[in-house]
Amino acid sequence: MTVPVQLKRLRREFGPTVALDGLDLDIAPGELVALLGPSGCGKTTALRIIAGFESADSGELLMDGQDITSVPAHRRDIGMVFQSYSLFPNMTAAENVAYGLRVRGVSSGERASRAAELLDLVGLPGRGGHYPHQLSGGQQQRVALARALAIRPRVLLLDEPLSALDAKVRLTLREEIRRIQLELGITTVFVTHDQEEALSMADRVAVMKDGRLEQCAAPAELYDRPATPFVAEFVGTMNRVPGVVRDGGVVELFGRRLPVHGESAFGAGTEVDVLLRPEGMAVGDEGEPATVRVATFLGATTRLHVTTDAGVPLKADLPSWEAAELTPGARCTITPHDNPVLVAERTVHKE
Amino acid sequence: MARMTSRGPVLGIAALYFLVPVAASLWFTIDSADGISFDVYSKGLGSEGLTTSLLRSVSVGLVTVLLGLLLMVPTTVAVALRLPKLRRVVEILCMMPLVVPPIALVAGVATVLSWQQDLAATPLYGTFQALIDRDFPLILVIVYTVMSLPFLYRSLDAGLRAVDLRTLVEAARSLGASRTQTLLQVIAPNLRQAVTGGAVLSLAMVLGEYSVASVLGFEPFAVWMVNVGDSEAQLSVAAAMLSLLFTWGLLLLLTALAGGRTRSRKQRKTA
Known part of the structure; x- marks a missing residue:
């Protein structure tokens, strides 16, 4: 069985700052892995390299066994949900969801039915005609999730998608994201600095520090048997x-x-x-x-x-x-x- | 309720400030020895000088706006996406025309144009001739493009700051959009209001500009209006009234084109 995402010795420097220092990580099919760590630990850089928005100085990024280091972002078939509300303001919710299909030349009828299906999946049936500014923050992130899933991506990337939401919505939405992820069985990488979010949602949590992986383990193992003092103190x-x-x-x-x-x-x-x-x-x-x-x-x-x-x-x-x-x-x-x-x-x- | 009460007098004074001169000008143009007459308007509309100079101003204005946008949209988008460190430099460069008086600018331009005498034997002579063509003075387009940079920059910068352009572009790219698709389907629609705002301001500036054109010896609408005012004051004021209506109409048209989508969104929201 091929590994959907493999990060091999990824290194990335921004001037004097080493954002990633030889990061190795394998993500199994259908798994939700949370990248957890303090600000500046390199978790977002790792995600952006997977997405194709940043390139590594050295190392390899493999998807289904193939090196995609030089493949541009728009050819990677990766769905991404961003921290800030990233819906296109000039498009309705349904048009947003269908955008990835539109650029792939899918017929308008098929686009409409797929958009309706996905808005239903994320709990927003009947909101397809609304513009982003007519939706709450939580609803916008649901639409963003539907949009990312509409293209049937090989991997779903979530870049702190809940951090801009209020506490109650955050709690509901993280359960929703996990339900949908399990329902679709989609391989997911989730970046967060919120340990509670990581421990409650992920199959495995990868704790990072100074561009390196400190420990990658199931939440219970991470909590009960931390590999390093940093992990012990960062988690819990x-x-x-x-x-x-x-x-x-x-x-x-x-x-x-x-x-x-x-x-x-x-x-x-x-x-x-x-x-x-x-x-x-x-x-x-x-x-x-x-x-x-x-x-x-x-x-x-x-x-x-x-x-x-x-x-x-x-x-x-x-x-x-x-x-x-x-x-x-x-x-x-x-x-x-x-x-x-x-x-x-x-x-x-x-x- | 208190806000409404205090707003009334302010709006009233503002309305008087704008309407009294317009009403006085209107009265000046229609008051004749035989009573009220609109003859000066029919005469003015038939005047060759008015149509020619107005068309010249409008064509110069539209080409200026087009050139300005071609220059500034890619620049501001590139700065926002790729070169944020250059933002201050671009801002300062674009604001320069505000601190350099047009008369100083035109003095420099006039000096450069005077070189054509020395270039008579070179291919550059033709270029200079094209620049000062009386029917369509390209030199005015160039100078006005420079003078419109502050309006275009401010408007586009505000538009770019209103949207998280980087995230929108990355979202489009992750969904499979090429650079061209991203530019046409995501960036352009979200900058439409900013582009229209900058275009409207620039066009208004060009239509009312006098000093540069006058010093360089061209006769766009503003210059024609002043020239004709020396001999036919009533016709000059009538032309000003017509140009006011024309400019308002043009600006309303542009604003309506940009605001169409916004209104439909608001209507949908209230529905």
């Missing part, structure tokens, strides 16, 4: 707690010893930061004495911001019913759950 929330590596693959913190996840690069006696998820912290009768600073109600859970008597700030997620009495100023004790932990070079709490 992490506490950094000072600890000391001990013999036998364990790390000591708060007077307790916890197993280190994977192979530790640090020798015994090295001072490190131990990375702990807020939901991996237990607030109870035993552990490090601390004072609650802030309690943020999040619905089913409450996030406590506490400071230990030794001055270490920590976040802990508790079921809201358990956190009811832990108001700011309350005393408590806090301790990590007995799970393998990730350690990183000591960057905080240095005296």
Whole structure:
């Protein structure tokens, strides 16, 4: 089986800035891969190279096994949805959807029926006669999605398509996009800086940093077993707690010893930061004495911001019913759950 | 309601400011010893000088607009898409005619045109002759094109800023459109209002321009009107009234052509 999209050692520089530094990524048929990372990590550059709007300085881009590095954008058969509303203002929604078919010389009857079919698919039946300015932001992005799908693209590219929308519409639309993607089984690359969006929509999430791929894995694996401290801290929330590596693959913190996840690069006696998820912290009768600073109600859970008597700030997620009495100023004790932990070079709490 | 009340007097004063001179001019042209007479209008319309000079002005104006657009549309689109760093340079160049007085500009042009005496034996002499052809003075087209750059640039720049041109072009390209299809089907329709706005302003400028044409010794409509005013004041004012109507008609026509689609969109929205 051929791989729909393969990025091989892609490198791209903009003056002194290295946007992509040898990016390798394979995307399987029908898969939705999210490119996730902070601003300037190269995710949009990678997407624009796939689309043909940018060219790589070196490396290869293969589609269905064929090198398309030199194929111009309009011959790639790639559908793309942009961050900003990109509908043609001079065309109705139906004309927008049918535009790709129009330039391919498809008959007007066939164009109209395909446009109606796709507007139906994206939940906008009967809106074909509306101009973009008569549609809301969410509706415009639905039309843009329909337009990208109308040409039956080999790959669908989504460049932060939800970032301009308000929170409620964003939530609805991301579920819609995922439903349609699964329904059509179309290979999709989705760029986002919103980790929640990436984790909830993608089959795999590719976390990028400084033009390189840090880790590409299923959302659960990425969250539970981050390959690097950067991934651990970028995806979800992490506490950094000072600890000391001990013999036998364990790390000591708060007077307790916890197993280190994977192979530790640090020798015994090295001072490190131990990375702990807020939901991996237990607030109870035993552990490090601390004072609650802030309690943020999040619905089913409450996030406590506490400071230990030794001055270490920590976040802990508790079921809201358990956190009811832990108001700011309350005393408590806090301790990590007995799970393998990730350690990183000591960057905080240095005296 | 309060806004409506305060708007009334302002609009009233503005209307008076424009209408009183027009009404006074109209009265001046139709008031005669025998009472009200429109003879000067029928005489004016039949006057050879009026038709010839007006046609000269209109043809020079239309060619100026065409040349200006051919120059500025590709330039502004290229700057917006490919060379955003050059935007300031292009803007400054296009705004230059606003800071260089037309009289200074024409002084330079007149000097260059005077070189033709020295070029009589060269092929360039024919070029100079074509430039100063009395029926269709190409030199006026060139000077007016330069003078219209600020109007065209401002209008096109505003139009380009109103749409996310780069994204629209990329969207069209990703859908399979060639460069020509993108230009004709996506860029051009979305710049129509900006193009019309710039064209209307440039045309209005050319139709009313006096100093350059006068100094260079040509007689387009504005110059003819001043010349005839020395001997036939009533005919001159009548011609001004007719030209006002003609210019309004022309500008309304251009605006209607550009606004047709917008109106139909608004109607659809309210339906």
